[in-house]
Amino acid sequence: MKVYALCGASGTGKSYRALSIAHENDIDYIIDDGILIHKNCIVTGISAKNASTKMEAVKRAIFEDLEHRSNMIKAIEKNDVQSILIIGTSWKMINKIAARLDLPDIYKKINMEDIATKEEMDEARKSRMEKGIHIIPLPTFEVKKHFSGLFTNPIKLLFKDKNSDIKEFEKTLIRPTFSYMGKYYISQKAIRQIVTYEMTKFEDVCQTISIDIKHNRSGIKIDIKVKLKIVEILRQCESIQEQLMNTLENTTLLSVNSINIHIVDIC
Structure with missing residues (x-):
């Protein structure tokens, strides 16, 4: 050899x-x-x-x-x-x-x-x-x-x-998962504020009811409950997921494992 x-x-x-x-x-x-x-x-x-x-x-x-x-x-x-x-x-x-x-x-x-x-x-x-x-x-x-x-x-x-x-x-x-930039911590409050602000950019979202954030070793998981208009609901959810994923990863440098949209009401 x-x-x-x-x-x-x-x-x-x-x-x-x-x-x-x-x-x-x-x-x-x-x-x-x-x-x-x-x-x-x-x-x-x-x-x-x-x-x-x-x-x-x-x-x-x-x-x-x-x-x-x-x-x-x-x-x-x-x-x-x-x-x-x-x-x-x-x-x-x-x-x-x-x-x-x-x-x-x-x-x-x-x-x-x-x-x-x-x-x-x-x-x-x-x-x-x-x-x-x-x-x-x-x-x-x-x-x-x-x-x-x-x-x-x-x-x-x-x-x-x-x-x-x-x-x-x-x-x-x-x-x-580990970073040569050293350990750092971003509070759930800060992440929640970013998500809340981004949700205001979607015209078809009538209301963001709740945002739940879970941290784990490989990144974060986000569950969002929303009130949506009845206009191509699936397309709206995919658009929200994609935009939030890009914004959070570019802003916080955290790995986002998943963003789950829960539609709890329509308007």
């Missing part, structure tokens, strides 16, 4: 470049933040990007948990992995991952400084620090089955294979 490694500081764009490195070096598998990736699919693992705290994320990335580690070793053996790329923030971290997963010595080491300019890495850091955005080298449909958090537009890449056939790959941008 050939083991490749990509090393770079947090937020410098390692996951962004992972697919191109794998394509250029004919690497079949990628280990990124605690998961094993093969051909646009998660083979096994528990992603650090789906952790609720930064400390938990670090432990997942280095396979601190024995069951997590054992499942990864078994998956690598079962799939007869011949080439693999490990992504890490330091060589100490990468070596620890390789040792814990019983992988052979690293065949090729790649530093972010050698494949990306300072300006590119600074821009990637800015996106991480200001928006909490992470990139996962998987298509969005695959990511949504395993991750919680706010998803944004995917990035599509085109590569030529050995036969000059064009292949399309997709990367997903996600703001995970």
